[in-house]
Amino acid sequence: MDLSADESPPLSNAPIQEAILDVRTTNNDSFSPEVIKERLPLDVPEFNRIEERIEGKVKLHLEKGKQLSAEKPNAETAALIFRNTENTEAIQLRRNGFGFSRLKPYENWGNFYSGFVENWNKCERFVLGKEINRIGVRYINALPISSGQIDLSDLFLLRPEYPDNLGGAANNIFLKLSFQEKGANGQHINSNLILRSGNTMDGNPTFILDIDVSAICNCHPLDKDFEKFTLELRTIKNRIFKNSLTPQYYDTFK
Numbered sequence: 001m002d003l004s005a006d007e008s009p010p011l012s013n014a015p016i017q018e019a020i021l022d023v024r025t026t027n028n029d030s031f032s033p034e035v036i037k038e039r040l041p042l043d044v045p046e047f048n049r050i051e052e053r054i055e056g057k058v059k060l061h062l063e064k065g066k067q068l069s070a071e072k073p074n075a076e077t078a079a080l081i082f083r084n085t086e087n088t089e090a091i092q093l094r095r096n097g098f099g100f101s102r103l104k105p106y107e108n109w110g111n112f113y114s115g116f117v118e119n120w121n122k123c124e125r126f127v128l129g130k131e132i133n134r135i136g137v138r139y140i141n142a143l144p145i146s147s148g149q150i151d152l153s154d155l156f157l158l159r160p161e162y163p164d165n166l167g168g169a170a171n172n173i174f175l176k177l178s179f180q181e182k183g184a185n186g187q188h189i190n191s192n193l194i195l196r197s198g199n200t201m202d203g204n205p206t207f208i209l210d211i212d213v214s215a216i217c218n219c220h221p222l223d224k225d226f227e228k229f230t231l232e233l234r235t236i237k238n239r240i241f242k243n244s245l246t247p248q249y250y251d252t253f254k
Helices: 033-043 109-127 224-244 247-251
Strands: 016-025 049-057 074-083 089-094 097-103 132-144 174-182 188-199 205-215
Touching: 016 109, 033 049, 033 074, 033 109, 089 109, 097 109, 109 224, 132 224, 188 224, 205 224
Parallel strands: none
Antiparallel strands: 016 097, 016 132, 049 074, 074 089, 089 097, 132 205, 174 188, 188 205
């Protein structure tokens, strides 16, 4: 497969809010949040802001003739997120994987991918389970819009339809699509797209276009085919992004 076949020229004003390259593994039974919080900052001192995501499990008991009861939640750390001081990069370590994020300003794939490899090398020993089973490329785009009533057909080729006879006007939208295609080597590649309305941090209206492309794959990040495979996922992501927007709206990001 020619990875450049569907590749459009880079957008100089790409609306990328966050780019994520994610590797999932089988569960690592030796995953230790306390050890990671103690040792990893020695390897990545620039990632000095730590967030902990807690996951709680509640066990319910239901017996005939008795009132529903619940055991106390069993809370545990599901993920650790390390952010750099500028909040432009983040690494996430989980019991079942690793993720690297580049936030605004996103520069280019080369820098993003190099950052992933560099930090994978520093974190692998803390997160790697018995085997890798999924690789994903996800881009979250914040698409600026003007205030007031807008016509979605001016912006999106892919959009929810709003029948005129419903009356009124929609003030929020949410659209989710999942689809599958075959990759260059015959593997199934899964794409998930979410389009929703929202607001930026400073309150301006926006549309969020969240595109996640992934595949079941046991390719290790240090294998020679890993970058080629992630490029294939990125190419699919770019195609979905371009073909979701009208040509005139897409051109505003050039």
